[in-house]
Amino acid sequence: MNIGQAAERSGVSAKMIRYYEGIGLITAPARTGSNYRVYGEDEVHVLRFIKRARTLGFSVEETATLLGLWQDRSRASAEVRDIAKEHIVALETKIAELNGMVSTLKHLVHCCHGDDRPDCPILDDLAQGNPQ
């Protein structure tokens, strides 16, 4: 099948398929006489794997590692589990950070009367005691 079909069936855009090939995440597929890329079921499976990993927030680099482990029939599941665990920690750190921002902002919004007067605690906080 052509790249468009592979894109549709995997959920990875044609643009990104070429990109993944360029950075070596996937191997270059066969070409037709007119230089079109040709994909089979195996390639689509790999692309779906990548898509799923990316959807779960793994970076392309982490995805590459996971892909390698997937294709290594003798890998230890502990390795995969460690990567997943580290990723969870990273995600939770990010979530905590965002939660911190949200609570600060909610407090500020709560304090701001939000009418047509210029007085605004939100801006006052941003200015943090700066005059003007």
Place this chain on the structure above:
Amino acid sequence: MNIGQAAERSGVSAKMIRYYEGIGLITAPARTGSNYRVYGEDEVHVLRFIKRARTLGFSVEETATLLGLWQDRSRASAEVRDIAKEHIVALETKIAELNGMVSTLKHLVHCCHGDDRPDCPILDDLAQGNPQ
């Protein structure tokens, strides 16, 4: 004061101060005869405002709007509040997305025995029924 001092006093790196000037977020400061940028207290205040807004997760573009409102003595606080509210919604959407990833991953990690055997539910999920 020179850019290094302004950077130290505002928490914005010299590199970023020049960048903000380049994109028009801040106005170009005066220069010495030897072409050094010269900053005063006012500029440092503006930089601190920017730093705080960025820390709260506002994009540079949103920061520009907030900065405009800050410097507009006749602005309505409702305008600022709306921007903050929209930003909260965006942050909460992002948080929900990350939480979804985390719970999926936690489930998978829980299912994975994580020893030296190759069998791994995490990879199986990524492959989503793909053979190999």
Place this chain on the structure above:
DNA sequence: TATAGACCTTCCCATTATGGTAAGGTCAAG
């Protein structure tokens, strides 16, 4: 058979916000 339209190819550019580096000018202290 000719042509239109939907594909494909490569190459270049843009995004967001930040950091790094290199080559060169300036300033202050010793």
Place this chain on the structure above:
DNA sequence: CTTGACCTTACCATAATGGGAAGGTCTATA
């Protein structure tokens, strides 16, 4: 006068994705 710490501009890199241009190919239909 030299040294080291500063400043200047300019260019490159990041991560992952999209957009578009210029040109080749394939297929269905008039």
